[in-house]
Amino acid sequence: MFVRKLLYATKPIPIETISETIFVAESTIYSYLKPIRALVKKYNLRLKNRTNLGLSIEGNEIDKRRLITNVLVEHNFTEYISGYTEIEQKLFQDIELEKINYIFDYYFGNFITEITDFKRKNILFHIALCISRCKSNYSLKLDTINKVALPDTMIDNFEKMLKAYEDEFDILIPKTERNYLAYHILGNAVEIWATPSKRELQVE
Incomplete structure (x- = not known):
């Protein structure tokens, strides 16, 4: 499916271009539009088809990430925790994923020794998602998540x-x-919430 391409595109993509990229007839792509429009609507997003411009998915960035997390990534337990799945590697193809793991473990390994492999992978996934979206100039514009308190340590x-x-x-x-x-x-x-000393995350 070409939803991923639309979510990471910096401008509308002509249907002809999508057809040539994924080797699917334009008529077939048109037949996909209705179910894709219904899918993205569930996440408060809109599939737009502009004359002479092409297709785009529009809406809030946090909703696009919900779509990516819940629909575009398979959470097959064994495959998910053992590394980055084939789908994730395609999704984050512009990132060296092992460097994400290394940096996280270097700075946070001592803090999360008791969590499951599944939860650790969830954290790594969202770090990769954040980096890939920032690289594509799709960083969150509004503070759509409540501020959280990190332990002082x-x-x-x-x-x-x-x-x-x-x-x-x-x-x-x-x-x-x-x-x-x-x-x-x-x-x-x-x-981590059990750590007694916490303060609100303050960043410039």
Whole structure:
């Protein structure tokens, strides 16, 4: 399906271009539009087909990420936790995924020793998603996730980790994305909340 291409495109894609890229007849692509339109609508998104311009998926970035997470990525348990699936590798083809793992483990390995492999993979997935969206100039524009409190002991490592990702992937991780990542780290590592000393994540 060409939904991924639309979600990462910086401008509308002509149907002719999609046809040539995925080797499917234009008539077949037109037949896909109705079910795709129904699918994205479930995530508060809109499939637009503009004359002389082409197809695009429009809506809030956080809803696009919900679509990517829930629909475009298969969460087959064994395959999901053992590494990056084939679908994920295609989705994040512009990123060296092993570097995401290395940097995360370097700065956060000591904090999340008790979480399951599945939850650890969830964190890594959202880091990869954040980086890939930032590289495509689709970073979150509004703070759509409630601010979260990180334990004091984690703040420095969190900031160093983000700086390492910025340097490695030549991106800027804005405040909204920092909160997005903190939210998913804490959401998948509930035991961190038991740490008594916390303060609200403050980033410039």
